[in-house]
Amino acid sequence: MAKEVLTLDNGTTCSSWNYSGTRLAAGSADGTLSIFDSRDPPSSSSLRLSFKSKVHEGNIVKIVWVPPAYGDAVACISVDGIVSLLEEVVEDSQPLQWKICKCFGSSSDKVLDVQFGISLASLKMVAAYSDGHMKVFELLDPLELKNWQLQAEFQNVIESVSSFGKAVCLSASISFNPQNGGSQESSFLVGFNSNTSELNSAKVWEFDQAHQRWLPVAELAVAEDKGDQVYAVAWAPNIGRTYEIIAVATHKGLAIWHLGLNPDHDGRLPVERVAVLSGHDGMVWQMEWDMSGMTLATTGQDGMVRLWQSNLNGVWHQQAAFEPTS
Incomplete structure (x- = not known):
């Protein structure tokens, strides 16, 4: 029988699982990117929110994961045609963060x-x-x-x-x-x-x-x-x-x-x-x-x-x- 593992916020416009099915990225109408991780132990079916931040001014219409050999990274396409490439980074003793490392496209x-x-x-x-x-x-x-x-x-x-x-x-x-x-x-x-x-x-x-x-x-x-x-x-x-x-x-x-x-x-x-x-x-x-x-x-x-x-x-x-x- 199917079991609900996560309820996404109102305004969620797109989502994408990573290659191993252990992380879920979700985009919202206000340009917010959310990352959910599988809870420990791995057998658990629920997900926890590990990151949430506004990365675009407009609606995020699609999220694509980068192949895992190149780290944890996603490309977010906004409604205005801008692609932001974000990767997960570790800085000193700070918790894991997702930061924009490259943008493609323009308004024209x-x-x-x-x-x-x-x-x-x-x-x-x-x-x-x-x-x-x-x-x-x-x-x-x-x-x-x-x-x-x-x-x-x-x-x-x-x-x-x-x-x-x-x-x-x-x-x-x-x-x-x-x-x-x-x-x-x-x-x-x-x-x-x-x-x-x-x-x-x-x-x-x-x-x-x-x-x-x-x-x-x-x-x-x-x-x-x-x-x-x-x-x-x-x-x-x-x-x-x-x-x-x-x-x-x-x-x-x-x-x-x-x-x-x-x-x-x-x-x-x-x-x-x-x-x-x-x-x-x-x-x-x-x-x-x-x-x-x-x-x-x-x-x-x-x-x-x-x-x-x-x-x-x-x-x-x-x-x-x-x-x-x-």
């Missing part, structure tokens, strides 16, 4: 989403901006989260010579390939919700080591849907499959895609849409896979949380649905 150059990935033993951060551009930053020193360098900047288009007017993007969603890391080069997925059809469709980007640039290697959209606005994307962990599984949410529903691993002569990876699922009433805001990559959790405008799985015949279906408690 708003960040919509960020995600972290590890490739070639270095930490990368991909940021999607309100003008349709993406920027890839690389951490120069693993011990200094304030030292970042811009590695690349490009737009989410297949043809680099594409010409269109000024893009206005309401939201974006990024998901790194969870299998990348260590000595491998990274790849990630991104989709936009914008007024520019060329930017919207979810595309897989991979770093070309030979030419030192990021290249689009797949587009997850059938011909008639390529201009559809994308609300959320999620790349599933892969345990032994000969293909990747990716979820893409648009106004037409939730699409499940298979991404092949062997590129063609143009360097493109084969894609196949294997399911289009409906169930949410309105926009899907967020999607998360479990560690096995077999169960997808989604939530959105209707306030419902839905779990999706495929059966032994590969047919996807809704496994469970949870209604808000109040």
